[in-house]
Amino acid sequence: MTTSAPTLAFIGAGNMASSIFGGLVSNGWPADKIIAAEPAREKLDEAEQKFGIRTTTDNAEAISEADFVVIAVKPQIMQQVLKPLAPALQERKPVLISVAAGISEQSLSEWSGGNLPIVRCMPNTPALMQQGASGLYANAHVSEEQKKLTTDIMNAVGISLWVEREEDIDNVIALSGSGPAYFFLMMEAMIDAGEKMGVPRETASQLVAQTALGAAMMVKETGVDAGELKRRVMSPKGTTEQAIFTFEDGGLRELVEKAMANCHKRAQEMTKEFTS
Numbered sequence: 001m002t003t004s005a006p007t008l009a010f011i012g013a014g015n016m017a018s019s020i021f022g023g024l025v026s027n028g029w030p031a032d033k034i035i036a037a038e039p040a041r042e043k044l045d046e047a048e049q050k051f052g053i054r055t056t057t058d059n060a061e062a063i064s065e066a067d068f069v070v071i072a073v074k075p076q077i078m079q080q081v082l083k084p085l086a087p088a089l090q091e092r093k094p095v096l097i098s099v100a101a102g103i104s105e106q107s108l109s110e111w112s113g114g115n116l117p118i119v120r121c122m123p124n125t126p127a128l129m130q131q132g133a134s135g136l137y138a139n140a141h142v143s144e145e146q147k148k149l150t151t152d153i154m155n156a157v158g159i160s161l162w163v164e165r166e167e168d169i170d171n172v173i174a175l176s177g178s179g180p181a182y183f184f185l186m187m188e189a190m191i192d193a194g195e196k197m198g199v200p201r202e203t204a205s206q207l208v209a210q211t212a213l214g215a216a217m218m219v220k221e222t223g224v225d226a227g228e229l230k231r232r233v234m235s236p237k238g239t240t241e242q243a244i245f246t247f248e249d250g251g252l253r254e255l256v257e258k259a260m261a262n263c264h265k266r267a268q269e270m271t272k273e274f275t276s
């Protein structure tokens, strides 16, 4: 990214925000074009030290020079954080990018004073490694140029895909926003099982992480269906099929479907809960 990169303000410098600004800086986004605002001084100090970005405890100050404002606070406090920022947002008119689950564009628009270009973005924490996956939804005030710049920002930390319907953001949450945790759970369970078999935890961890990475790369790079790739590991009467039959008999598919449905349901409940 050149020095003509737009200025980005992050409101909230927690897990998700730091994954995005950390990923941006690691990918060459100029650190002096990123400012993070947060009440927790220690998080700002860490962000300054690790990534060299600018910081402030004053949210409105961060907005005063921003072209894009990424709001990354918990959904529960979004309204109380956003409402006092409406005057600063209305004066500057940046693109407001919310990464919050369960906060509708309508609520964001109302709390920020109306008529702002708003993007609902559903990223995930692998953004920190520039391996994030984001779903993006724009309201009618977002111009094509602003959409392109939003794509540039999120593509700097992974892949991003636009959705036409806002409700698809809840599907993106169930797939990729919350998705890393599903894979972490699977890896954690495999590492624990490996350790029980007597493999040192660190060795098990390295083997599992590389296996997950390799499997993901095969799905991404070969274009071969995941089911077919699975079948290619399952030699007839071999070892893998014993493991896969155990997963299938135990109802793993149904469990995954149920887990994702519950994740989606919670996003919808939150949207109702946090509508003023």
Ligand SMILES: NC(=O)C1=CN([C@@H]2O[C@H](COP(=O)(O)OP(=O)(O)OC[C@H]3O[C@@H](n4cnc5c(N)ncnc54)[C@H](O)[C@@H]3O)[C@@H](O)[C@H]2O)C=CC1
Pocket (backbone or CB within 6 Å): 011, 012, 013, 014, 015, 016, 017, 037, 038, 039, 040, 043, 059, 072, 073, 074, 075, 077, 081, 099, 100, 101, 122, 123, 124, 125, 177, 178
């Ligand atoms: N953690 C994840 O994997 C993902 C999170 N999200 C969304 O990101 C948002 C943030 O989640 P996390 O980063 O996980 O939470 P977090 O708790 O790590 O970060 C929130 C940050 O907001 C700060 N904050 C509190 N009051 C504030 C205020 N008045 N002004 C500015 N900052 C304030 C907190 O000190 C904290 O650092 C949520 O809305 C969540 O739905 C979206 C996708 C994935």
Ligand SMILES: O=C(O)[C@@H]1CCC=N1
Pocket (backbone or CB within 6 Å): 101, 173, 177, 178
């Ligand atoms: O668990 C959550 O609510 C957030 C949204 C997606 C991932 N983490």
